[in-house]
Amino acid sequence: MTRQRLQGLLLGLVVCLALPLGAVETPQVTGVPLLLNAATDETPGRIIGPETMARCARGVIYLDWASGVTAGAVQLESLHAASLAAAAAYTGTWAPYGSATSASGTGPYQTSVHFTETFEYLRTRVSTAVSGGAAPGVSSYLTCN
Numbered sequence: 001m002t003r004q005r006l007q008g009l010l011l012g013l014v015v016c017l018a019l020p021l022g023a024v025e026t027p028q029v030t031g032v033p034l035l036l037n038a039a040t041d042e043t044p045g046r047i048i049g050p051e052t053m054a055r056c057a058r059g060v061i062y063l064d065w066a067s068g069v070t071a072g073a074v075q076l077e078s079l080h081a082a083s084l085a086a087a088a089a090y091t092g093t094w095a096p097y098g099s100a101t102s103a104s105g106t107g108p109y110q111t112s113v114h115f116t117e118t119f120e121y122l123r124t125r126v127s128t129a130v131s132g133g134a135a136p137g138v139s140s141y142l143t144c145n
């Protein structure tokens with residue numbers, strides 16, 4: 001056995017021993033933007049597909065409401081489709097996940113939606129127009145592992 005091969009085996013053993021029994025190391029997805037300062041009713045966000053969602057055993061969508069926002073709502077939605085292009089072209093109603101998250105109080109502030117389900121395609125959508133303040137809007141970000 002070569003020295004390089006032995007070093008590789010030892011490194012693999014060290015990594016395995018460092019993980020708790022039964023643990024699976026999964027890459028983390030952090031701060032993927034879905035909506036950016038959207039305010040208009042029915043504005044769909046960026047679609048996140050299987051290449052990202054495969055790394056999301058559990059996650060959270062952070063909603064960042066702009067300064068002065070007093071009204072509006074965002075809905076987390078999922079879809080089964082053959083491809084990202086098919087998901088983007090889909091004109092039907094996406095499946096809602098839970099209830100729409102509504103603005104409350106006066107921004108700036110954040111709200112969040114947590115999930116433990118697996119989604120094929122995921123997006124957020126402004127389901128009620130965002131209003132209040134000089135420049136009303138909401139942004140959403142996906143973080144998961």
